[in-house]
Amino acid sequence: MAFGSTALSSNASFDPFWWRAAPHEQKTPSVPPQRTDVAIVGSGITGLVAAIHLARGGRQVTVFEAKEPGHGASTRNAGYVGRTLKHGFGEIMEAEGLDKAKAVYGELMEAFLSVKDTIEQEKMQCHYRQQGRLLLATSPAMHDAMAREFALRETHLGESFATVSRAEQRDEISTDHYFGGVRIADHAGLHPGLYHQGLLDAARDAGVTICAFTPVLGFRKEEQGFSVFVKGTKVSARELIFATNGYGGKEFPWLNRRIMPFHAYQTVSAPMGENRVKSILPGDRTFIDWNFNVDWMRAAPGDPTRIIFGGLTGEIDADLRVMAERLHQRLLRVFPDLGDLQFDHVWTGKCGGTFDINPRIGCHDGVYYAGGYCFAGVPMGTLFGKKLAMRILGLPGGESVFDTPPPAKWFYHGNAWFVPHAIKWMSRGDR
Numbered sequence: 001m002a003f004g005s006t007a008l009s010s011n012a013s014f015d016p017f018w019w020r021a022a023p024h025e026q027k028t029p030s031v032p033p034q035r036t037d038v039a040i041v042g043s044g045i046t047g048l049v050a051a052i053h054l055a056r057g058g059r060q061v062t063v064f065e066a067k068e069p070g071h072g073a074s075t076r077n078a079g080y081v082g083r084t085l086k087h088g089f090g091e092i093m094e095a096e097g098l099d100k101a102k103a104v105y106g107e108l109m110e111a112f113l114s115v116k117d118t119i120e121q122e123k124m125q126c127h128y129r130q131q132g133r134l135l136l137a138t139s140p141a142m143h144d145a146m147a148r149e150f151a152l153r154e155t156h157l158g159e160s161f162a163t164v165s166r167a168e169q170r171d172e173i174s175t176d177h178y179f180g181g182v183r184i185a186d187h188a189g190l191h192p193g194l195y196h197q198g199l200l201d202a203a204r205d206a207g208v209t210i211c212a213f214t215p216v217l218g219f220r221k222e223e224q225g226f227s228v229f230v231k232g233t234k235v236s237a238r239e240l241i242f243a244t245n246g247y248g249g250k251e252f253p254w255l256n257r258r259i260m261p262f263h264a265y266q267t268v269s270a271p272m273g274e275n276r277v278k279s280i281l282p283g284d285r286t287f288i289d290w291n292f293n294v295d296w297m298r299a300a301p302g303d304p305t306r307i308i309f310g311g312l313t314g315e316i317d318a319d320l321r322v323m324a325e326r327l328h329q330r331l332l333r334v335f336p337d338l339g340d341l342q343f344d345h346v347w348t349g350k351c352g353g354t355f356d357i358n359p360r361i362g363c364h365d366g367v368y369y370a371g372g373y374c375f376a377g378v379p380m381g382t383l384f385g386k387k388l389a390m391r392i393l394g395l396p397g398g399e400s401v402f403d404t405p406p407p408a409k410w411f412y413h414g415n416a417w418f419v420p421h422a423i424k425w426m427s428r429g430d431r
C-alpha cells in the first residue's frame with residue numbers, strides 16, 4: 001500500500017475534524033472532592049446530560065473523565081440525529097407484537113426530540129438542522145424492503161416518508177451506485193464537537209465539577225453509597241453512574257461483560273469548493289445506506305466546502321493511513337469521479353454494542369448505567385442521560401422500554417477480539 005499517494009493530503013490529521021471548531025481542553029487534572037452526591041464516570045453525551053439535570057435538581061455532581069472532556073465517541077461521531085435502531089419496526093412487530101414495536105419506536109422518537117429540546121434549552125450553536133435523511137438501497141430488493149418497513153412506520157407511528165426511485169436519486173446524490181431509497185424529511189444533523197461543547201458549558205454553568213484526566217479505577221459498595229477509587233484517592237458518592245459506553249473497562253466488570261466496543265472510521269475531505277460539494281450532494285441531506293455495515297456521507301456542518309465520509313465499522317483498530325486508503329476506495333465506488341479528492345482528517349472512535357444489539361439503561365446492584373447505542377448515541381445518549389437523572393431525582397420520566405439487563409455470554413469477559421468477525425458475519429447480506 002503506497003502511503004501519502006492518494007487518500008491523505010500533505011497536512012492530514014488523525015484527530016477528529018470536529019475538534020477544530022471545539023478544541024479539546026488539555027488542562028491539568030482537577031482535584032477530586034472527598035465526597036459528592038453523584039459520581040458520573042465518562043464525560044460524553046450521556047454523562048454530561050445526566051450531570052446537567054442532576055445538578056439542576058439540587059445534587060452535587062462530579063464527572064470523572066479518564067482523558068480530556070469529550071474524549072470518547074461523543075466528539076468523534078457523524079452528527080446524525082434520527083430514529084435509528086438495528087431492529088426494524090416490522091421485525092419487532094412480528095417477533096413481539098405491535099404494542100412492543102410501538103413502545104420501542106415511541107422511545108426512539110422521544111430520543112430524537114430530546115436533542116432539539118436540549119439544544120433549544122441550552123441555546124447552543126451547533127449547526128443543528130432538520131435537513132432530512134436519505135437512506136440508500138444497495139439492491140432493488142433492499143429498496144422494496146425499505147418501502148415496506150417505512151410504510152409500516154407510517155401506518156402505525158404516523159411518521160411520513162417518501163420513496164426515491166433510482167431515476168430520481170440523482171436529484172439528491174450524484175451517483176448511480178444505489179438503487180434509490182427512502183427520504184425522511186425531519187431527520188437532523190449537527191456538529192458533534194459543538195454539541196458536546198454546549199453540554200460541557202451547560203454542565204459547568206449548572207455547578208458540575210468536571211475532573212478530567214482522572215480515570216476511575218474501581219468502586220466499592222458501602223452501607224450508604226459507594227467509595228469510588230480514582231488515582232491516589234477515594235471519593236465517597238451516594239449515587240454512581242457509568243456512562244462509559246464503548247470506552248468502559250474492568251472498573252465495572254459486570255457492564256464490561258455486556259457492552260462490547262467496536263471501532264468506526266470517518267474522514268473529512270480537503271476543501272473542494274461549495275459548488276462541487278453541492279454538485280455531489282445536491283439534496284444536502286445526511287446520506288447513509290441501509291446495509292448492516294453502513295457507509296455514510298454528508299456535507300460538513302459548518303464548512304460546506306468539505307464532505308464527510310465514513311464506514312468500515314468494526315474493522316480492527318488499524319493504522320489510520322491504511323483506513324484512509326480503504327475509505328478512499330469505498331468512496332470511489334460511490335463517486336468514481338472523485339479520484340482527486342484527498343482527506344484532511346481521518347479518525348476513529350469506539351461505539352458500544354450489546355449482544356442483542358439493543359441499547360440499554362438500567363441499574364445493577366445500585367450502579368446506574370446506560371449505553372450500547374451502536375450508531376444512535378447522539379439521541380439515545382441525550383435521552384438516557386436525562387432518564388438516569390430523573391430516576392436518581394425520583395422524578396417521573398425515567399422509565400424505559402430498554403430497561404432490561406443486557407445479556408452476557410459465557411465466553412466474553414471484555415476481550416472483544418471476535419467483534420470484527422461477528423460484524424463481518426452479520427454484514428454478510430450487505431452488497
Ligand SMILES: Cc1cc2nc3c(=O)[nH]c(=O)nc-3n(C[C@H](O)[C@H](O)[C@H](O)COP(=O)(O)OP(=O)(O)OC[C@H]3O[C@@H](n4cnc5c(N)ncnc54)[C@H](O)[C@@H]3O)c2cc1C
Pocket residue numbers: 041042043044045046047064065066067069070071072073074075076077078079080081214215216217243244245246247248249251263264265266310348349350351352370371373374375376377378379380381
Ligand atoms: C465514527 C462514529 C460515528 C458515529 N456516528 C453517529 C451518528 O452519526 N449519530 C449517532 O447518534 N451516533 C453516532 N455514533 C455513536 C455515538 O457517538 C455514541 O453512541 C455516543 O457518543 C456515546 O456517548 P456516551 O456519552 O455514552 O459515551 P462516550 O462519548 O464514548 O464517552 C465515554 C467516556 O467515558 C470515558 N471513560 C471510560 N472509562 C473511564 C474511566 N474508568 N474513568 C473515567 N472515564 C472513563 C471515556 O474516556 C469517554 O470519554 C458514532 C460513533 C462513532 C465512533
